[in-house]
Amino acid sequence: MKSTLQNLLKAVIFTAIFCLGLAGLYEIFRWKDTNGPYVSTFDSLYSQNEDVADVVFAGPSYTYVTMNPAQFWEEYGMAAFNMAISGQDKNSTVASLREVLKTQTPDIVLIDASGTLFDEHEVQSNVYRNTISMKLSANSFKLINASVKPEDRLDFYLRWPIIHTRYKELERYDFIQNPTSIYTAGYMYEWGCYERAASMDVFTVTDSFELSETNKAWIDELVEMSKQHDFELIFYLTPGIGDGDWRRIINGVKDYLDELGITFLDMDKDYIMVGVDFATDFNDYRHMNYFGGVKVTKYVAEYLKAHYDISDHRGEEGYELWETAAMYRKHIVAWNHVSAMQDPVDVAQSVAGIDNLIVVVSLEGNYMDSECNIADTLEAFGIDPQAMQTGGTWVIENGQLTRSFDNTDIYRIKFNNIDTMEISRIISSSGYYLTNVTMDQNYYRNTILNTDGMYLFVYDKVTDKVLCNREF
Amino acid sequence: MNITEFSFFIFVGIAVLLYYLIPIKARWVVLLSANLYFLYNSNSWVLNGIWLGCALVTYGATVAIGSIREKKPKGAKAITVLAVLVVLGFMLALKDIGFFTALLNRALRLIGKGCPTPVFSAPIGISYYSLVWIGYILDVFWGTCTVEKNPFKFLAFCGYFPTYTSGPIAKYQDVHDSIVNGNKFSYKNLTFGAQRVVWGLMKKLVISERLAIVVNTIYEDTYRYPGVYVWIAMICFAFQLYTDFSGCIDIVIGIAEMFGIKLPENFDLPFMATSLAEFWRRWHITLGGWLRDYILYPILKSDLFQKIGAKSKKAFGKKFGKKVPTWIGLMISWFLIGFWHGGQWNYIIGVGIFFGVVIILSEMLEPAFNKLKAFLKINTEAASYRIFQRVRTFFIFMTGLSFFRSYDGFTYGIANWKNALTVYNPWVLFDGSLDKLGLDQHDIYILIFFGLLLAGSGLLVHFKKKSVREIIAGQNLVFRWILYLALIYAVIIFGCYGVEFDSASFIYQKF
Secondary structure, three states, rough: OOHHHHHHHHHHHHHHHHHHHHHHHHHHHOOOOOOEEOOOOOHHHHOOOOOOOOEEEOHOOOOOOOOHHHHHHHHHOOEEEEOOOHHHHHHHHHHHHHHHHHHOOEEEEEEEHHHHHHHOOOOOOHHHHHOOOOOOOOOHHHHHHHHHHHHHHHHHHHHHHHHHHHHHHOOHHHHHOOOOHOOOOOOOOOOOOOOOOOOHHHHHHOOOOOOOHHHHOOOOOOOOOOHHOOEEEEEEEOOOOHHHHHHHHHHHHHHHHHHOOOEEEEEEOOOHHHHOOOOOOHHHHHHHHHHHHHHHHHHEEEEEHHHOOOOOOOOOOOOOHHHHHHHHHHHHHHHHOOOOOOOOHHHHHHHHOOOOEEEEEEEEHHHOOOOOOOOHHHHHHOHHHHHHOOOOOEEOOOOOOEEEEOEEEEEEEEEOOOEEEEEEEOOOOOOOEEEEEEEOOOOOEEEEOOOOOEEEEEEOOOOEEEEEEOOO | OOOOHHHHHHHHHHHHHHHHOOHHHHHHHHHHHHHHHHHHHOOHHHHHHHHHHHHHHHHHHHHHHHHOOOHHHHEEEEEEEHHHHHHHHHHHHHHHHHHHHHHHHHHHHHOOOOOOOOOOOOOHHHHHHHHHHHHHHHHHHOOOOOOOOOOOHHHHHOOOOHHHHHOOOOOOOOOHHHHHHHHOOOHHHHHHHHHHHHHHHHHHHHHHHHHHHHHHHHHHOOOOOOHHHHHHOOOOOOOHHHHHHHHHHHHHHHHHHHHHOOOOOOOOOOHHHOOOOHHHHOOHHHHHHHHHHHHHHHHHHHHHHHHHHHHHHHHOHHHHOOOHHHHHHHHHHHHHHHHHHHOOOOOOOOOOOHHHHHHHHHHHHHEEEEEEEEHHOOOOOOOOOHHHHHHHHHHHHHHHOOOOOOOOHHHHHHHHHHHHHHHHOOOHHHOOHHHHHOOHHHHHHHEEEEHOOOHHHHHHHHHHHHOHHHHHHHHHHHHHHHHHHHHHHHHHHHHOOOOOOOOOOOHHHHH
C-alpha cells in the first residue's frame, strides 16, 4: 500500500513537472503573430490594465494600418485600442471583441465593415493568426469550431500539432516579449508609398447587393453584443477599399445599417473629407501607409470628439500603455524622418528632443574637407565647436555628452543581455587615428569604421533601430 | 482511429484507468469494450459485420473441434479445414481480389475476354487477426491449446485492439490467459509501457517520417533523381521501414504492457544480423514464426514431402538431398510471406521469393564459400568480418526492399536499379544537391541525432544484453526523469505530425 501511494505520488509529481515544462515550452513556441512577425494584438491586449480602453477598433489589416492608438492618445487623450488582426473575418471579429470585453468596458466599438467582403480566410496563416494567437478559452474553442474544418479542429485546440514546427524559426522574441508588440497597441507602422488613383466606383456605383445571410447575422450579432455590453456600435470603411462589386456589397451594408440606425463612417466614399492623397497615402493598393493612417485617425477622432463625450486620460495612472505607444510613435516617426536626411545639422536638430538615443560623432582624417557644417553639427549635439580643431569621438546618450575621446580610448555600452556597443578610438598601423563602432544587435554585428571624415551614428534603443549611420 | 492520434491515446488512457479500477476478474470486459469501440471507430458497419461473422465462425468451429476432436477426428478435421477456408477466404477476397482478377483476366485475354476488377475495402488488421485466428483453429485441432468457450472472452482475445494496426501476430497460448484472466496493477508495467510508447512514437514521428520525405521525393521521380540519389533512397527506405514498423510495434507492445499483457517481440535488432537467415529471425519475428509453425513444419512433416526427401536423397546424395524438401518448403513459405503483404508481384518478389532464393543459394554455396574463406585466410572471428557480414546483409535486405517499395510494379524496380547502376553522379553528395530533397539543415541534424540515439540504444542492448529501460531504471530519479521528459518533449517538438504532415498511417498497416 505504501509503495502504491509512493508510486502514485511519483506519477503525480512527474505529470505536474511535465505539464509545467510543457507550459514553459508553449510560451516559447506559441503563435506570436497577428499583424506581422512578433507583433501580436493579443499580446498587447493581455498586457493592458483592466477597464482602461474607452474606444475599441476591430477589423482586418485595413484597420491596423489606419487606426493609431498612439495618435488618438497624443492628440486627443483618447484611450483607444486597436484589436485588428490580419484577415480578421466575421467570426474572428466577434471572438476578438469578446476577448476584449473580458477585461475592457469600452464606450464605443468601431467595426471595420470590410469584414462583409469575404466569408473565408484566404490564407492559412491568417487562420492561425486569428485562432491560436488567442489564449485558450471557451471563446477560442468557439472560434475554432466556426473557422476550422472538423477534422483539423483537435490540432487547433491542442495547438502543439501546429506550433511545434516553429523550432525551425525560433528567434530572440520567442524567448522574450517583443516590446514593439506591446507598444503599438495593435497598430502597424507602414512606410511604403504606392501611388494609385482614387476609384470612381465610390461615386458611380450606387446600386447595392442585398446583404447576405452571413453578413446580416454578423451585424445582428454585433448589435446584440453592443446591447449586452452597453457600448455604442459604429461601422466604418477605410479609404481605397470598395471597387466594383465590393462597393455594391458595402452599399448593401449601409442600407442595412441605416435601417438599424447604426452609424457608418464610409471613409472610402468620403475620402476627400478625410483628406486622402492617393499618390502618397498608400502602402499598397488597398492598405494605407502611416501618412494615410494619420489622416484617417484624425478624421475618426474628430468625429468621436464631436459626437461623444470621451474622457481625456492623459496624465492618469493606469494608461502607461498609451504613454508608451505615444513615445514609440515619436521614435519610429523620427527614425523614418531622420534616416532620409542629408544634412548632419538637420539630423542633430531632429534628434535633439528624443530620449533613449545613443549618438556617436566622429571626426577623423581630412574631415575639414567635408562640405557640411561641422561646427553647427557639433553645437547642435552640445559639443564645443572648437573641438573640430583637434578631431576626436563623442558619445551622447539621452542628449547628454557622456564620453569624449581626444586620444585612444574604449567605451562599452550594454543595452540588455545580448546587445552591446563598443566605441573605440585607436591608432591605425599607418599612424592615423580611427574610430571604430561595433554594435552587436539582435545577434548581428554591425561595425562602423571611420578613418577619414565626419561620421554620425544614431541608435534608438526604443525602436531598436539605427536612425543614422553615415559619413558626411 | 489511428494509433498516433491524440484521440487514440485519450482512448487508451481511459481504457487503462477503467481496467485497473474494476475487479481483476472483470478486467477482460474493459478490453472487450475497448476492442469493440476501436473497431467501431475504424471500420464501416459492413466490415465490422464481416469481422464479427468470421470471429463467430472461428469461435463456433473451435468449440466444435474441441468437443469432437477425440471422438470424431475426421469430423474435427473437416470443421478445421472449413473454418480455415472461411477465414482465409475472406482475407484473400477482401485483400487480394485485384491480384486474382488480374490473373484471371490474363487467362481470359487469350480467348479475347475479360472481367471487371471488383474493389473491396478490408477491415483494419485483417492480415494480422486472420493469421492469429487460423493459428488458433489449427492449435485447437492439434490439441496444443485449450478452447475458449466463453464467446465474449473469445472476442476479448481475438479482437485485441492494439495489434490491429501492424501486429504482432500473437499466438493464443501467448496472450489468452493474460487477456481473459486480468492482470494486477503494476507501476513498472505502466511506466515501462508508457516509455516504450514514447520510444515508438520517436521512431515513427521523428525519424521515419523525415526519412519518408527523402524516399518519396526520390522515388516519385527517379529520372530527375538518378544514380546516387536512388542509392540514398534505397538506404533511407530500409531505415524508414524499420523505424516505421518497429515504432508501431513499440507503441502496440507498450500499450499492451500498460494493461499487463506481454505481447511477443517482433524485432530483435535486425541490422545486427550477420546473415539473411538470421536477419529474418530478427525482423517481423511473429510472421516468420507463424509461417514456420503453421506452414513450413506441417508441410515438411507431410507424406508428400517425406517422399520428396527420400527421392532427393537418392538423386543428389544424402547430404545434399536431405535439404531439398526443406528448400522447397522454404520457397513456399517465402512465396507466402511475399503474398501475405499483398497480391502484387513487387511484394511477392521483393519480400518473398528474392529472399528465399538468396537464403537457399547461400546454403547451397556454403561449402564453396567456406573453402574460399580458408583459401583467402579470412579471419571470420574478426570484428571487421562481422561488420562486413552486417553490411552485406543490409545490402541484400535493401535490394529486396527496392522492389518492395516499387508500388508501380516489378519493372519499376528494375528501372530503378538501372538508374542506380548506370548513372554516375557522386558529386551530388557534395554540391548541396541533397538539400533539395525536402529536408532542411534542422531536419538533417535531428535525423542524425535521433539516428545515433537509436543506434546507440541498439548497441547498448546488443552488448549489455539488457533492455535500455532496465538500464535507465537503475539510474537516479532526477537523471531518469530528465531523460523521460526530454524524450517526450522531443517527440512533441520534433515529431512530424499535425496539419502540415500526413503521418497518420503506418506502412505495415495496409498489409
